[in-house]
């Protein structure tokens with residue numbers, strides 16, 4: 001089947017202060033097909049898509065549609081050319097409802113005057129039906145979990161009827177069943193001739209869904225072809241080069257004594273029922289305990305209870321056999337508990353602060369001298385974690401918002417590890433992290 005090229009980048013270079021994020025890339029986006037994009041954290045995937053979506057401008061090079069050069073100065077500008085994007089980081093307004101978020105800046109109006117809320121609600125319901133979700137249009141987005149917010153972002157992009165749809169890691173917080181639903185929607189869009197760009201770190205997912213694949217490494221394209229015959233080793237080779245990296249090795253070690261216990265934890269849900277329903281578990285030193293459940297099953301809420309974020313939770317926790325009496329988060333960190341939260345943008349990081357400041361936020365006490373902060377000690381500890389976690393940064397003084405999605409996640413992980421936890425709670429910790437770093 002023939003897939004016409006709907007958009008091209010030629011000689012695309014993007015320079016940020018201290019970083020060449022794209023190095024003279026040539027990219028073809030094919031219509032009626034899924035164009036997958038893969039590469040390590042910081043390789044330039046999101047940057048290339050932001051150029052297409054009108055968020056960033058190329059430093060050098062051109063974007064062409066139907067053979068003509070185009071320049072987008074904003075996402076609205078790109079939208080007028082039929083380009084829609086679901087960003088890697090969630091971009092919704094927490095205080096507004098699902099319907100309001102979906103139609104923001106494109107409100108449906110009655111006689112061009114006031115907002116037609118019932119029309120927006122009905123359209124939202126239809127979108128949710130298409131995505132096989134029963135999220136109420138009137139729910140404030142801030143009360144939804146990350147996975148549900150991802151569904152709202154996808155619904156919002158579908159509502160724009162884009163001819164080119166960019167999905168930057170749309171499934172990082174979705175369950176297997178929800179991924180299947182999204183794939184069915186993508187198949188429908190393809191049939192309608194929509195050109196889709198799909199970014200993910202789940203390689204099997206890419207091979208299954210993709211028609212074409214482009215691999216980026218350090219801002220340069222190292223491979224671009226039809227998906228036919230592509231396998232995981234081919235992708236990995238192009239992603240990281242011939243030099244093979246060490247992946248996680250399983251080492252056997254004996255478990256220690258019980259280090260943590262939860263007894264009969266309950267968390268009432270607003271509006272009745274229990275979000276966490278009589279959960280008990282026991283954890284030994286050196287043990288990894290997996291917590292599984294569908295979206296909304298209470299996994300995140302349970303971890304939040306352990307961390308001391310819900311003061312109306314019932315039940316009892318024990319650390320090394322002694323009851324955990326500390327009620328607040330700071331007290332629980334002091335007892336050796338750390339959480340890598342699911343929602344890095346809102347719970348994990350302060351976007352305006354530097355990478356260094358974010359990493360040490362939970363362990364500031366370690367660097368406080370009587371009247372001042374020991375900056376040298378703080379810097380060297382941060383440098384150590386940056387190296388261990390292979391965080392790609394230009395300088396630790398840059399704002400954390402200048403990092404790629406996966407590298408922001410590594411900062412969240414570093415921040416938790418820096419408190420030297422005895423019990424580490426991880427809620428979807430590998431969201432957006434590439435295979436090399438999962439080790």
Ligand SMILES: Nc1ncnc2c1ncn2[C@@H]1O[C@H](COP(=O)(O)OP(=O)(O)OP(=O)(O)O)[C@@H](O)[C@H]1O
Nearest residue numbers: 016021041042043044045046047402404405406407
């Ligand atoms: N606003 C910015 N200011 C400075 N540097 C930036 C900015 N945005 C991105 N970068 C840098 O550009 C490079 C490419 O980032 P990009 O977000 O495109 O990576 P990515 O391939 O999407 O990675 P990930 O898989 O982690 O999402 C990174 O080194 C990043 O730190």
Ligand SMILES: [Mg+2]
Nearest residue numbers: 046088404405
């Ligand atoms: Mg990215």
